[in-house]
Amino acid sequence: MDWTAVALSLRLAVIVAGVLLVLALPLAYWIAFSGWRGKFLVEAMVALPLVLPPTVLGFYVLLGIGSRSPVGRLWERWTGHGLAFTFEALVLASIVYSLPFAVQPIAAAFAQLDTSLLDASATLGATRWRTFSRIVLPLSIPGVVAGGVLSFAHTIGEFGVVLMVGGNLPGVTRTISLSVYDQVQSLQYDAANETALALLAFSFVVLAVVYALMRRPWSVAPLS
Amino acid sequence: MSLSAAIRTRLSDTFDMDVTLSVPAGVTILFGASGSGKSTVLRAVAGLLRPDAGSITIGTRVVFDRLSGLDVPARERRIGYVFQHLALFPHLSVEDNLAFGLHDQPAAIRQRKVREIAASFSIDHLLGRRPAAISGGERQRTALARSLVTDPSVLLLDEPLSALDHATQSRIIDDLRRWNAAHEIPILYVTHSHREVFALGDRVIVLDHGRVAAAGTPHDVLEMPEQASLAQLAGFENVIQAVVVARKAEAGTMLCRLTGTSVELEVPLARGAAGSTIRIAIRAGDILLATEPPRGLSARNILRGRLVSLTRDGAAMVAGVDAGARFVVHLTPSAADGLGLTLGQDVWLVIKTYSCRIAA
Numbered sequence: 001m002d003w004t005a006v007a008l009s010l011r012l013a014v015i016v017a018g019v020l021l022v023l024a025l026p027l028a029y030w031i032a033f034s035g036w037r038g039k040f041l042v043e044a045m046v047a048l049p050l051v052l053p054p055t056v057l058g059f060y061v062l063l064g065i066g067s068r069s070p071v072g073r074l075w076e077r078w079t080g081h082g083l084a085f086t087f088e089a090l091v092l093a094s095i096v097y098s099l100p101f102a103v104q105p106i107a108a109a110f111a112q113l114d115t116s117l118l119d120a121s122a123t124l125g126a127t128r129w130r131t132f133s134r135i136v137l138p139l140s141i142p143g144v145v146a147g148g149v150l151s152f153a154h155t156i157g158e159f160g161v162v163l164m165v166g167g168n169l170p171g172v173t174r175t176i177s178l179s180v181y182d183q184v185q186s187l188q189y190d191a192a193n194e195t196a197l198a199l200l201a202f203s204f205v206v207l208a209v210v211y212a213l214m215r216r217p218w219s220v221a222p223l224s
Numbered sequence: 225m226s227l228s229a230a231i232r233t234r235l236s237d238t239f240d241m242d243v244t245l246s247v248p249a250g251v252t253i254l255f256g257a258s259g260s261g262k263s264t265v266l267r268a269v270a271g272l273l274r275p276d277a278g279s280i281t282i283g284t285r286v287v288f289d290r291l292s293g294l295d296v297p298a299r300e301r302r303i304g305y306v307f308q309h310l311a312l313f314p315h316l317s318v319e320d321n322l323a324f325g326l327h328d329q330p331a332a333i334r335q336r337k338v339r340e341i342a343a344s345f346s347i348d349h350l351l352g353r354r355p356a357a358i359s360g361g362e363r364q365r366t367a368l369a370r371s372l373v374t375d376p377s378v379l380l381l382d383e384p385l386s387a388l389d390h391a392t393q394s395r396i397i398d399d400l401r402r403w404n405a406a407h408e409i410p411i412l413y414v415t416h417s418h419r420e421v422f423a424l425g426d427r428v429i430v431l432d433h434g435r436v437a438a439a440g441t442p443h444d445v446l447e448m449p450e451q452a453s454l455a456q457l458a459g460f461e462n463v464i465q466a467v468v469v470a471r472k473a474e475a476g477t478m479l480c481r482l483t484g485t486s487v488e489l490e491v492p493l494a495r496g497a498a499g500s501t502i503r504i505a506i507r508a509g510d511i512l513l514a515t516e517p518p519r520g521l522s523a524r525n526i527l528r529g530r531l532v533s534l535t536r537d538g539a540a541m542v543a544g545v546d547a548g549a550r551f552v553v554h555l556t557p558s559a560a561d562g563l564g565l566t567l568g569q570d571v572w573l574v575i576k577t578y579s580c581r582i583a584a
Contacts, residue, residue, distance in 0.1 A: 119272050120311035122298040124325035124374065134324075138315050 001194055004171050005179035009156050012087070012175060016094040017102070017152035023095070024102035024147055029132070031103065032110035047104070049097050058164025061093040065165075085167040090175075093165040094155045102151040109143020110136060142213040153206040157199065225249055227378050227410040230278040231268045235261075241434035247378075247410040251401070253421050253442070254414045256431035262414040263308070265431070266380045269412070270305050271298035282377050304371030304379040308386075310363055312355040318342075318366050319351035325374040341373040345399055361392040368396065372403060379404075379411040386417060386538075397424050418507075460505035460581065461552040468496045477524070477577055480504060485548030489575065490524040494582035505581045508554040512574035513543060515563050525575040527551075531567055534560065547573055 031043060049057055065083040066072045075083040083089050113136060121131040137144070159177040166173030168182070176195060183192035227247040234240050241261045245254075254262050267273040269280055271287065274295060280288040282303075287296040313321050319338060326334040342348040345365040350358050355366065364384060371379060385393045401424075404411060415421065421428055421442045428445050430438040438445045466480035469488065476493045480502065489504060496502045512518075518526060529547030536542070541560040543553040551573055555563075565571075 114309070114311065116307045116309060116311040117313060119267075119270075119298070120305065120307060120313075121324070122272065123270055123301070123303055123305040124370070125299045125302075125328070126324070127299060130327070135313060139313075 001191070001198065002174075002176070002179040002183075005174050005176045008087075008171065008174065009176040012090055012094060013152045013155040015091055016098060016155045017148050019091070019095055020098060020102035020151045021144070021148050024099070024106050024151075025137075025144070028103050028106035028110055028147075029136070031107045047100050050100050054097065054158065054160025055164055057097055058093060058161040061089075061096060061161070061165050065089055065092065084165065085169065085173060087166075087172055090162060090166045090173055093161045094158060097158060097161045098151040098154045101154045102147040105143045105146040105150060106140065109140035109146075112143075113139055145213050146210045149206055149210050153203060157203065225283045225377055225409050227269065227280075227282050227412070229265070229269055229280040231265060231275045231280070232277040233264070233268065233273070233275040235264060235434070239434055241265075243431065243434065243436055245429055245436060245439075247412055248427075249408040249410050250404070250426050251411045251413055251424055252426070253424070253428040254412055254431060255416065255421055255428050256437075257416060260431040261434040262416075262431055263382055264434075266305070266382055266412065266414060269378065270303050270380055271296060271301045285377075302374070302377045304374065304376035306367045306371050306379075306381045306384040308382040308384070310355075310367040310384070312363060312367055312370070314355055317352055317354055318347060318358065321355070321366060322351075322370050322373055325370065337373050341369045344403060345369040361388055361396070364388060364392075364396055365399070368400065375407075377409055379409055381411065381413045383415050383417075385420070386415065390419075393420070394423060461508035461554075462504075462506040462511075464504050464506070464549050464551075466502055466504050468498050468500050468502060470498055482549045487527055487548035489527075489580060490577050491580040491582060492578055496582070502582055506551075506575060506579055508542070508552045510576070510579035511551060511553045513545070513553050513555060513563070514572040514574060515565070515569065517572055518574055521574060523574045523576045525573075525577065525580075527573045527575070529571055529573060531565055531569050531571050534565055534567060543571075545571055545573055 027046070031039065031046070062084055063069065064071055065075070067076060067082050067084070072083050075088075083092075117135055117139070118131055121135050126134070156175075157177060158175075159181070162173065162175050162178060166175075168174050168178050174182070176199060180192050180195045180199070183189075183195065226249060228245070229247075230244045232240075232242045239261075241264055243261065243265055245265070254265060256262050264273065268275050268278075268288075275288070275290065277290045278288070279286065279290065282301070286294060287301050288294060313324065316324065319342075322338045322341060323334050326337060329337075338351075339348065342351060345368060347358075347362055347365050347369060350362055350366070355363055358366070367384065368381075385396060388396070400411070413420075413424065426441070428438075428440065428442045429436055430445055465483040466489065467483060469479045469481050471478045471493065473493060477490050478493050478496070479488055479490055481488050482504075483501070491504055494502070512523075517528075527547040529545040529551065531543060532546045532550075533544035534541060536557065539557070541555045541557050543555060543560070543565065545551045545553055553573065
């Protein structure tokens with residue numbers, strides 16, 4: 001097992017899931033509760049990474065962060081080196097790539113809330129923030145956890161985007177899925193099988209946890 | 225303390241709402257069929273919906289005025305609102321639900337107020353439980369207590385008791401009246417139940433299609449329905465046009481033929497000479513339904529018909545019967561099961577003379 005790659009993938013996934021939770025909460029809140037007519041456009045944008053080939057996405061991210069792009073130039077001025085083919089580039093690309101996996105479960109959880117709970121909170125004097133932190137968020141915890149876990153797992157498993165944006169540099173951008181690819185290319189089937197099996201088991205456990213959490217813990221029995 | 229509101233708002237292309245009402249301290253019933261705009265009035269008063277025009281004043285404080293652009297947000301209107309499905313926070317204990325609106329007060333005061341309100345609504349033994357773990361009546365009490373613990377200037381109730389049995393309902397109403405004897409705030413109580421209007425209303429405002437159709441005491445407004453639509457609002461599901469055939473003054477009844485049919489009904493004697501057209505209003509719950517021709521009954525009116533529809537509406541079964549004219553009959557689900565009703569079968573309707581009310 002390529003433990004350097006495992007560690008790298010874990011580090012990447014933890015950072016990406018953390019950043020995505022911070023980004024996804026306000027975005028999901030807006031998607032769930034905004035009455036703006038053009039909302040569907042934003043929803044489509046967020047969902048885009050679900051259908052786009054990772055290579056396409058990776059290609060555009062690569063152009064966007066290259067040394068000729070404004071972002072790339074700014075980065076070079078700050079850090080003295082280019083952004084492409086670095087760990088930071090992987091983080092950036094993975095955030096874009098996993099965005100729907102964080103936003104959609106959270107937005108779904110928000111949208112499922114009984115809006116009269118929010119009305120009740122308002123009539124009881126709560127500000128929007130208090131309503132969010134005391135009512136919306138606690139009642140959406142399963143969705144938030146699902147969003148975090150799914151974006152974590154999806155980042156662990158990504159391949160095409162990583163290859164396009166990060167290259168395949170050991171210890172820098174070689175993630176666990178690239179490691180499996182390398183092992184197969186160099187005909188190390190036993191090693192590849194070991195890594196692949198570990199990924200398979202990991203993915204199953206993650207999904208099982210998510211589905212277990214999706215069961216609603218606080219259903220109120222209908223009035224009889 | 226009183227509440228006055230003029231609310232104009234367009235809810236859809238076909239539904240304009242234009243309501244002006246004034247609610248003094250005490251219980252005022254807002255009564256009307258579903259879709260008449262009752263909840264919209266409550267939501268506008270609470271600040272959960274912004275009317276297109278009008279103004280809303282609570283006591284001496286203007287909370288909404290379209291012309292001056294004033295719109296106090298819901299959280300600052302000091303309104304108690306009991307939602308139709310109560311909207312108790314499912315993840316919080318009864319105690320935390322009660323304390324939710326008191327978050328800006330010191331912990332000691334918060335605790336004292338929660339204890340006091342819990343005691344006066346007899347839920348003090350439930351404080352540690354979640355809403356899912358208490359009974360329907362207890363949830364109703366919790367919702368009511370939660371909206372009152374903040375000392376609101378107005379209490380809005382959106383059909384809060386419709387799911388409860390009558391005994392539980394009246395106990396909760398008693399508690400509410402007792403509370404308000406000391407506080408004297410306007411209470412606007414939305415319902416479409418005829419029974420609740422008489423059980424708790426000092427005053428009733430009848431809404432029909434976004435307009436105030438009538439206002440006054442329950443007796444004045446609902447016992448003498450003058451128009452068919454009011455009669456229907458007042459819980460008379462059957463309003464049927466008929467022609468007076470014969471007056472039997474000595475029996476105190478008159479015989480009427482339902483318009484366009486040969487079906488005759490014996491109804492209480494009322495104004496209307498033979499040959500004149502009247503409306504007969506009958507509550508769906510006052511009609512008996514039989515699957516065989518009934519015998520040996522005191523009821524004068526037994527009509528033969530055919531069962532044409534059978535649907536469930538909340539706790540009741542609603543049967544549609546074609547007996548020349550269409551009748552709506554309410555049954556309990558167990559009665560419907562017991563009769564083994566099937567669509568298209570012959571049924572008999574039994575209608576007591578004094579279940580028929582005459583509207584001119």
